[in-house]
Amino acid sequence: MRHALREATTPLMATKVRPDLSQGAPAHGARHVAIIMDGNGRWAKKRLLPRVAGHRAGVEAVRRVTRAARELGLECLTLYAFSSENWKRPASEIADLMSLLRHFIQSDLDELHANGVRLRVIGNYRAMDPSVVALIDGAIARTAGNKGPIVAIALNYGAQDEMARAVQALARRAVAGEIALDDIGVGDIDAALDTGDLPPLDLLIRTSGEQRLSNFLLWQAAYAELYFTDMLWPDFDERALAAALDAFRLRDRRFGGL
Numbered sequence: 077m078r079h080a081l082r083e084a085t086t087p088l089m090a091t092k093v094r095p096d097l098s099q100g101a102p103a104h105g106a107r108h109v110a111i112i113m114d115g116n117g118r119w120a121k122k123r124l125l126p127r128v129a130g131h132r133a134g135v136e137a138v139r140r141v142t143r144a145a146r147e148l149g150l151e152c153l154t155l156y157a158f159s160s161e162n163w164k165r166p167a168s169e170i171a172d173l174m175s176l177l178r179h180f181i182q183s184d185l186d187e188l189h190a191n192g193v194r195l196r197v198i199g200n201y202r203a204m205d206p207s208v209v210a211l212i213d214g215a216i217a218r219t220a221g222n223k224g225p226i227v228a229i230a231l232n233y234g235a236q237d238e239m240a241r242a243v244q245a246l247a248r249r250a251v252a253g254e255i256a257l258d259d260i261g262v263g264d265i266d267a268a269l270d271t272g273d274l275p276p277l278d279l280l281i282r283t284s285g286e287q288r289l290s291n292f293l294l295w296q297a298a299y300a301e302l303y304f305t306d307m308l309w310p311d312f313d314e315r316a317l318a319a320a321l322d323a324f325r326l327r328d329r330r331f332g333g334l
C-alpha cells in the first residue's frame with residue numbers, strides 16, 4: 077500500500093494530514109504512531125525485581141497498546157523493541173529479550189491475525205538468530221494479506237543503519253543503470269527505507285522521561301509530533317495512548333508553512 081502523498085507532486089509531507097470524518101476517520105487525525113518503549117529496567121528496579129521482570133511486563137503493555145491502536149483507528153503502530161545498539165547489553169539480558177520476542181510471536185500471532193493485523197518488521201532483523209528470522213518471516217507471511225492495521229516491530233533497528241542500507245540499495249540501482257544519480261531525490265530515499273510503504277509518521281512517543289530519539293526513525297520524524305511521558309513503558313496502556321493522541325490532536329502542524 078503506498079500513500080498518496082508519496083505519489084503527489086507536492087513535496088513530501090507538505091500537506092497537513094486532516095481526519096476525514098465523513099469516511100469515519102478517527103478525530104485525532106493520526107495515521108501512524110511510533111513508540112520508543114523505554115523504562116522496563118527502571119520499572120523492575122523500583123519493585124526490586126530483575127530487569128527481565130520489567131521486560132515481561134513490557135510485553136503485557138505491547139498487548140494492551142496493539143489492541144488499543146486498533147480500537148483508536150490507527151493505520152500503523154510502530155514499536156521500538158530492540159535497537160542496533162542494544163547488543164551492547166549483557167548477553168543474558170539479550171537472551172531474555174529474544175526469548176520474550178519468540179514467545180510473543182508464538183502466543184499472540186493467532187489473536188493478531190484474527191484481528192486482521194498485518195505484522196511487519198523494520199530494522200536489519202535478518203542479521204538476528206536464524207530461528208528468530210524464520211519465526212518473523214512466517215508471521216509476516218501469514219498476516220500479509222490482512223486488511224487491518226499494520227503493527228511494525230523495530231528489531232535490530234537503527235535509523236543510521238537503515239539509512240546506510242537505503243543508500244546502498246539506491247547506489248546499487250544507480251550502478252545497474254536503473255536510476256540516474258542526479259535523479260535520486262527525497263521520495264526515492266523515503267521509499268528505500270524500511271518504512272517505505274508505511275504511512276507518514278504522525279506521532280512519536282517516548283516513555284520513561286528520556287528526551288532523545290536513540291537512533292529511532294530519524295528520517296521519518298522530520299515532521300512528526302514528539303510526545304514524551306515520564307510513564308515507564310510497563311505502565312503504559314490504552315488511556316495513556318489516548319492521552320497522547322489527545323495531545324496530538326491539539327498540535328498545530330505547519331510543515332514549514334503558515
Ligand code: IPE
Nearest residue numbers: 113114115116117118157158
Ligand atoms: C526498554 O527498556 C526495552 C529495551 C530497550 C529493549 P529498558 O531496558 O531500556 O529500560 P531502562 O531504560 O533500563 O529502564
Ligand code: IPE
Nearest residue numbers: 112113114156157158159290
Ligand atoms: C531505546 O531505548 C531502544 C528501545 C526502546 C528498544 P534504550 O534504553 O536502548 O535507549 P538509551 O540507551 O537510553 O538511549
Ligand code: MG
Nearest residue numbers: 114115116117
Ligand atoms: Mg532504556
